[in-house]
Amino acid sequence: xxxxxxxxxxxxxELKAADDIDVRDVASLTAAILQEEAKDRRMAFIDEQKNxxxxxxxxxxxxxxxxxxxxxxxxxxxxxxxxxxxxxxVSFDDDVTKGEASDLIDESRAQxxxxx
Numbered sequence: 001x002x003x004x005x006x007x008x009x010x011x012x013x014e015l016k017a018a019d020d021i022d023v024r025d026v027a028s029l030t031a032a033i034l035q036e037e038a039k040d041r042r043m044a045f046i047d048e049q050k051n052x053x054x055x056x057x058x059x060x061x062x063x064x065x066x067x068x069x070x071x072x073x074x075x076x077x078x079x080x081x082x083x084x085x086x087x088x089x090v091s092f093d094d095d096v097t098k099g100e101a102s103d104l105i106d107e108s109r110a111q112x113x114x115x116x
């Protein structure tokens with residue numbers, strides 16, 4: 001919080017010292033600059049998260065990172081997954097797992113998207 005207060009003070013003083021800026025506009029300009037800086041920080045954070053996700057995917061840990069572990073993949077498929085597979089006309093074994101069902105659904109949708 002102290003950094004934020006210091007940054008507000010710094011911007012305010014710089015704008016107030018400028019000869020070509022009306023004193024009445026200094027507060028709104030300070031707010032606008034702070035908003036833009038906040039957007040920049042958010043975008044940097046999002047880019048960092050995206051880059052981490054890409055690295056996880058490349059290293060094969062994306063599913064583990066997203067779901068805590070890959071153990072869920074061995075659980076029996078849910079009724080909703082089986083329904084989705086039937087709606088996509090995908091054949092599957094009665095003992096299909098969540099992981100297998102998830103992969104089959106993704107593959108089927110990717111194929112259908114490719115045909116469009």
